[in-house]
Amino acid sequence: MTLPRLAFLGTGYLGATYAICFAELGYEVLGFDVDEAKISKLASGAVPFHEPGLDDLLRRNLAAGRLRFTTAYEDVADFGDVHFICVGTPQRADGMGADLSYVESAVTRLAPLLRRRALIVGKSTVPVGTAAWVEQLVAKHADPALGVEVAWSPEFLQEGYAVEDVLRPSRIVCGVASEWARERLHAAHKGVFDLAATEDRDVPVVVTDFATAELVKVAANAFLATKISFINAMAEVCEVAGADVTQLSRAIGYDPRIGNRFLQAGLGFGGGCLPKDIRAFQARAQELGAGEALRFLHEVDLINTRRRSRALTLAAQLLGRPVGPAGPDLSGTEIAVLGATFKPNSDDVRDAPSLAVAAALSAAGAHVRVYDPQGMDNARRAQPALAYAESMVAAVTDVSLVLVATEWPEFRNADPVVLGELVAERRVIDGRNCLDPRQWARAGWSYRGIGRPPA
């Protein structure tokens, strides 16, 4: 069977990763974006964001001639048998629903240019009902004689593990309306199935309708967000009960019905997906008349953001500063914030709890110095008013409080004895519960974790 030629519209994080990984699987791939700078960067062999392993794959597949990039819709229409829509669906200005203007623009620009039958596959995270709307757009803008069809196949990749998640997905969801679309989508994933077969693995496939496929994605992210907020709610209770949420999490996680992943209490979830997705999901459910069913997600959001103010209170307590009705007064204090990205192995600072807490500490009067192994450029752009240090050592030197806000290995494995020599006062807030409290206490530090007793 000849493999279909795959086009990826939108070469942001999702589209670029997919385009590169599918070229690696042996497909002829074309990546498209309206952003010329992004396209010329990719075409020259540089990934515009940090994702472990992706640079090598990009260069290898460019050299092999399987992967090309363009800014012309005409090239995409000529090239592709299957067109994946990977454009962004940002939060609308009202803060709740998703902005679908990029999806609309990609589909309405591409459809009239198609000259042969093709499948348009939505991958972006969208409100339920979008695929049916895209189908209408295609019916209106593509030549009806061609039989162009739509499918929806959400993705579940996690930043930092994206290459692995694309090459070896936990499942493939195919929202289709015909057998032809199902067969085409299967052919577009043949490389994934072949790789699994060589490794004696199975890739589960769920073939379903459009609405279910769209909902699978937001339901999965809502579940993950709920799991994190659940354990952070337990952390709140542990804090007042004198219990330790890390042990509680371990103990409940041994139950296979609960599972131990995504039960890490800390500063909460951030990034470009979970926070925006749970808000858009609530807005869409409200529009459909099922708002009540997702009211709990509002609480999930509140628990999540409460962790950020908790970090401020902890800072004030450790520094012996008063907490007034307007929050703590930290004027004149020196604080190092270690971590600016929303999680390790990423340079992404979108909605990062670390950076939000750094900004809040600064607004409370503290002199804050931020250091991150990968996210400095993005952090500087997002929070230009903060001070940044070029290394962990420079960040902590002479401070009276260290806050570990992202669990990068460099911070997790830091030697508290060595750091203790550099700081003015040995006080540490472990915002991700990634340090060993006893080891830090032995080195003379006042240690405070999230949802654990002081050490």
Ligand code: UGA
């Ligand atoms: C998330 C989902 O995990 C992916 O499956 C999904 O494909 C993706 O969104 C998306 O919609 O594109 P990602 O945003 O890369 O992936 O990040 P996660 O690994 O889910 O982490 C999200 C946040 O939760 C991070 O800030 C992390 O620090 C936090 N987190 C995670 C916790 O606070 N505790 C945990 O136990 C786990």
